[in-house]
Amino acid sequence: MSDVEEAITRAHHNEWARVVAALTRRFGDLDIAEEAAAEAFATAVQRWPADGVPPNPGAWLTTTANRKAIDRIRRENKRDDKHKEAQMVYGDGPPEPVGAIDDDRLRLIFTCCHPALAMQTRVALTLRMVGGLTVPEIARAFLVQETAMERRITRAKAKIKAARIPYRVPAVEDLPARVSGVLAVLYLVFNEGYLATGPDTDPLRHGLTAEAIRLTRLIRALLPGDGEVAGLLALMLLTEARRTARVSAGGELVPLAEQDRGAWDTGLIAEGHRLVRERLAAAAAGAAAGRYQILAAINAVHTAARDVRDTDWSQVLALYDQLVRLDPSPIIALNRAIAVAELDGPQVALAAVDRLEDKLAGYHAYHATRADLLRRQGHSQQSRAAYDRAIELAGNTAETAYLTRRRDQLR
Amino acid sequence: MQYLVSVIDDKSNPGSTDRRPAISTFNERLIAEGYWVFSGGLADTDAATVIDNRGEQAVFSDGPFVESKEYLAGVWVWEAPDLDVALKLAAEASKVCDRKIEVRPFQ
Known part of the structure; x- marks a missing residue:
């Protein structure tokens, strides 16, 4: 260049x-x-x-x-x-009251992530207006027709104008809810890029993780005191740090326990750990930790272990317990069970996982987790059936490849 | 900026019928704070008549223009500086009416 x-x-x-x-x-x-x-x-x-x-x-x-x-x-x-x-119309009103944070970019972000817009629309609009991605780029990244993406963005701009969605930073009492709306948009962008694994994936999809991190950094610079912003940034960095180790040369997903930890990005990990330490200090001083901060802390524990055997599972479990109190969703309970398996054995964990069947029967990770716990107890036949179900439900080629190999290794 | 605020009820799962006093109090507040332009509850959709006079002669039909489970039970017109203000009031209105609320700007 x-x-x-x-x-x-x-x-x-x-x-x-x-x-x-x-x-x-x-x-x-x-x-x-x-x-x-x-x-x-x-x-x-x-x-x-x-x-x-x-x-x-x-x-x-x-x-x-x-x-x-x-x-x-x-x-x-x-x-x-x-x-x-x-x-x-906008120009002749009295000037907006200036809050503690007065940056036009922040106004722009809050407008693009307004709760009166559909989630997909918020994502597209944020990437276009704040991220500067072109409409064809956004369309490709989200596997949507260009014309459809163009329409979505045009309609959003029209609604903002017609309904007069304001161009301002929300009032202090509305700020936490609105910031959490912005973070949800950025986390969705990140995950869309992160889950787009496999060798045939359009590189633009991978680019979404970098874009999400860049935008979260921007918000962090604008709202440095917000714990959840710091938490989300740390979570993204600690996840992104493992990206290359997460998919094998053959395009197969590599689970955390089997990853080559030497391939992790130490720079990103160090930055993520710094942010987590900052939030731990704030929590020690009485600040309540939100879900991104706890998720980041869990990822910090994992990335602090040079070898999977060094993982401090009791710490991981304690953090999941904290998270469950904040968000009693079955997916979190499922992830908690994985930590339980390490501490109390696969049998105890399986009992916890089986209790989630009603809610998670259609979720591939539920079956993949069961398959692994059954395998570890030597129940090959039941494990195979669970792998079959997981493979059926998994949408991602890298993940399917991994699950298939695991199933075929069963005797 | 004016917004049409529609109160949406559901025939199969109607909101409670004892909301009138709370709505009156809410209206008084809307008036005092300068948001209120107009409000009114509507009679049942069975009482509606549709007129189509685009052809040779006016045709009247009995009943609402669209038959659906959800229907318009009442309307407000509010004057609000922007959508955030309107949405905040609408969130209160939904509680007060025990029904869903649609906020739509006038052109």
Whole structure:
């Protein structure tokens, strides 16, 4: 990559959200902001190689985008005066009260992740407006037709405008719920990328984990005191650290216990551990830990063990107990049972897992866990049946490959 | 910004019928705080009549334009600065009415 190309890529990473956010605030219209930002970057691609990279790329891009937006509004005003009214709707109100956190990008994130929008829409809109991914990129990453993705985003922008979804950071009393809504969007983006394993997967899908981490870092920078933001970032880093070890060269999923721990990314692990320590200190000082923080702590225990045999399972179990109190979902109970198996043996764990049948009979991991616990007790036949069911239900090729091999190893 | 706030009831699982006093109190508050534009409860959907005069002559049909389990039981029109304010009030309205609420902006 040439220096100029690199500068453009860097500017896109660093400045896209800032430009869209500043323009949305000024013109009160996401559509105008998005289009003008895209045009400004296209202009940079044309001009920077010849003119050189401007000393302050962000300011250059904002100025250029502003000009593009004004051009569009002028064009449209000539056509239709009603447009003008619509565009000025936001502009003439009294200025919004400025909270402790005043960053246009944060407003943008809260607007894109508004609870009045469907979850899929929030995801798409956040990746487009905040992440700067193109519509075809988002469509490919989520295995959706480009036209369908375009429609989804267009409809969302129209709803934001028509229903007047506000462009602001929520009030303090609404902040925890709204932040947790934003984190849910980012975690979904991350998981979509993380679960997209296997050698034939589109690299853009893998790119979603990096994008989710980048956006979570941004929110962390904007809301440094929020424990769940730190928790989610740590969880993502500690999960991402194991990415290469998680799939074998043959495209088979490698479970945590069998991973080559030397292949884990020590930089990401160190960063994740730092965040977890920060939250542990806060918890010791009386802060209540949310579910991302606890999940991050569980991952910290796993990644602290150089060998799977060094895993502090009682610590893992204690954390799951804490998590169960916060979120009594059967999936968490299932994961807790895996820790129980290590401490109290597979028989005790199996009894706990079997109690979840009503709720998890359609979930592949339920059957995979049972299969493993049965195998460890020497119940080959029952184990095989459970593997069969797990393979039937697993949607992911890497996982199917692993389960099939495991089943075929049974005697 | 004005919003049409619809109260949705379900024929097979109707909300409780003792909500009137609570709704009155809520309305008084909406008026005092400047959100209230209009409100009204609706008679049963059986009382509706549909008129179609797009053709040669007006055709009247008995009953609502769409027959469904869920139906509109009442409406408000609110004046609110943005959707967040409207949604917050709507969340209260849903509790007060013991029914689902739809919030839809006017053009």
